[in-house]
Amino acid sequence: MADHDIRHAPAAGRNGGPILDVLRRTLPARGDVLEIASGTGQHVELFAAALPMLRWQPSDPDPVQRASINARVAAADLGNVAAPLDLNVLDPWPPLRVHAVIVANLLHVAPAEALPALCEGAAAALQPGGILHVYGPFRRGGAYTSDGNRRFDSALRTENPCWGLRDAESLLACAAEHGLDEAEIIDMPANNLSIVCRRSHRP
Numbered sequence: 001m002a003d004h005d006i007r008h009a010p011a012a013g014r015n016g017g018p019i020l021d022v023l024r025r026t027l028p029a030r031g032d033v034l035e036i037a038s039g040t041g042q043h044v045e046l047f048a049a050a051l052p053m054l055r056w057q058p059s060d061p062d063p064v065q066r067a068s069i070n071a072r073v074a075a076a077d078l079g080n081v082a083a084p085l086d087l088n089v090l091d092p093w094p095p096l097r098v099h100a101v102i103v104a105n106l107l108h109v110a111p112a113e114a115l116p117a118l119c120e121g122a123a124a125a126l127q128p129g130g131i132l133h134v135y136g137p138f139r140r141g142g143a144y145t146s147d148g149n150r151r152f153d154s155a156l157r158t159e160n161p162c163w164g165l166r167d168a169e170s171l172l173a174c175a176a177e178h179g180l181d182e183a184e185i186i187d188m189p190a191n192n193l194s195i196v197c198r199r200s201h202r203p
Contacts, residue, residue, distance in 0.1 A: 006041075006072055006075070007041075007068040019043065019194065023102070023133065026133060027051065031055070036087065039068075040072070041069030041072040042072070044081060045081075048076075055082070057098065059084055059085035060084055070084065089114050089118050090111075090113060101121075102132075102134075104136060105135065107136055112162070119174045119175045119180060126180075130199040131197070132180055132198075134171060137152060137165050144165070153165040180200070
């Protein structure tokens with residue numbers, strides 16, 4: 001892969017640091033981490049360099065984005081990052097067993113079906129005690145957390161009627177149905193949330 005394959009998303013550049021702060025204290029010290037919708041690869045490049053004892057598995061359904069991930073990982077010489085998977089959250093997931101599943105800024109630019117698909121896929125992939133970390137803008141109790149998020153939601157739904165901010169409570173309820181218990185909700189910059197759930201040890 002060549003440097004011209006590398007893509008850049010401004011939002012990923014802004015939010016990578018705050019997300020990493022959460023991951024430092026919520027992810028296990030060692031193990032395998034699956035990233036859903038890795039996009040340009042900016043996040044996995046940052047996270048893998050900062051947390052080298054973890055093994056990272058990026059994924060994205062877009063071949064252009066996967067080329068960017070490969071180019072970034074090669075340029076950064078990261079030996080703890082696997083080749084990106086062609087994985088669409090709405091399609092059947094490959095058989096995976098990981099200690100954490102992370103995803104950022106996906107649910108509001110995906111159809112509503114992506115939320116239960118994410119919970120089902122993560123529950124199947126996670127080891128007992130494993131972590132699901134979801135970052136992005138959410139409503140709380142059906143209400144917007146800021147005027148900015150209200151305008152953002154309106155713009156998203158104008159662009160695509162299937163898009164829009166989801167309720168944090170809907171994610172938590174769906175996660176619980178799949179054995180993923182609420183662990184923590186963290187307020188993040190720019191009116192975003194990090195929602196952390198843990199795979200139950202119960203069979």
